[in-house]
Amino acid sequence: MPIAVGTPAPDFTLKNQDDAEWKLSAQRGKNVVLMWYPLDWSPTCEKEHCRISTEPVLPAKDAVVVGISRDSMWSHRAFKAARAIKHDLLADPMLDVTKQFGLEHPKVPFISQRATVIVDKQGIVRFVQVQEKTPEARDWAAVAEALGRLA
Numbered sequence: 112m113p114i115a116v117g118t119p120a121p122d123f124t125l126k127n128q129d130d131a132e133w134k135l136s137a138q139r140g141k142n143v144v145l146m147w148y149p150l151d152w153s154p155t156c157e158k159e160h161c162r163i164s165t166e167p168v169l170p171a172k173d174a175v176v177v178g179i180s181r182d183s184m185w186s187h188r189a190f191k192a193a194r195a196i197k198h199d200l201l202a203d204p205m206l207d208v209t210k211q212f213g214l215e216h217p218k219v220p221f222i223s224q225r226a227t228v229i230v231d232k233q234g235i236v237r238f239v240q241v242q243e244k245t246p247e248a249r250d251w252a253a254v255a256e257a258l259g260r261l262a
Contacts, residue, residue, distance in 0.1 A: 113213040113226065113239050120230040121211045125179070125201040128187035133177065133201055136234065142261045143230040144176045144254065147214050149222040151182045151190040151200070159248055163198070173232075174258055179203050181222055214241070227254050231261050 114120070124134045135143065148159065163176060176198040182190070187200035203209050209223040216222050227249050229238035238257035242249055 113241055114211075114228065114236055116236055116239055118236050120228070120234055120236050121208075122234075123208045123211065125203055125208060126184050127177075127199040127201055128184050128191050130184055133199055135230065138175050138230075139234060140232050142174045142232055142237075142258060144174055144258065145212075145228040145230065146176065146178045146249075147209060147212075147223040147226040147228075148178055148180050149216070149219075149225060150180055151186045177201050179208065179223070181206055181209070225249060229254070229257055229261070237261060 120135060122134070122136045124132050127133045146159070178187075178196075178198065178200045180187075180200070180202075181204050182200075182202060183204060184202045187202060190196065191200055201208075203223070206215055206221075206223065209215050212226075212228060214223050214226045214228075216224050225242040225247070227238070227240045228236060231237045237260075238254070240249060240253060
């Protein structure tokens with residue numbers, strides 16, 4: 112069951128593609144878009160990350176966007192460099208954070224669902240979207256609308 116809207120987001124620290132620690136609570140004062148995705152290099156994941164790096168899909172200037180998957184920081188580093196991805200990619204190899212947010216894939220438990228969670232400036236979950244069909248891209252209009260309500 113995904114984390115409920117209106118609840119405090121669990122704080123977490125994960126390594127990004129550069130082996131630097133990224134901590135959710137360090138982002139207080141900004142709206143944070145957490146984008147879970149199954150794997151680097153998969154077609155839908157690649158299109159999504161490339162799109163938000165090249166198009167103003169998420170126009171909020173005070174928002175931080177990060178991708179989260181079970182892939183290693185080395186895979187993230189190569190994926191980010193090869194595809195010119197502008198946001199950080201966080202490694203959750205044991206799915207510990209994914210499980211805290213209730214986003215482990217129900218049919219393929221070694222990956223996450225394709226999901227978006229928006230955490231507001233105070234650390235409260237304000238939006239949760241889970242794609243029922245993993246190969247389908249997320250609904251960017253709904254994500255942008257939810258983010259716009261927090262601006």
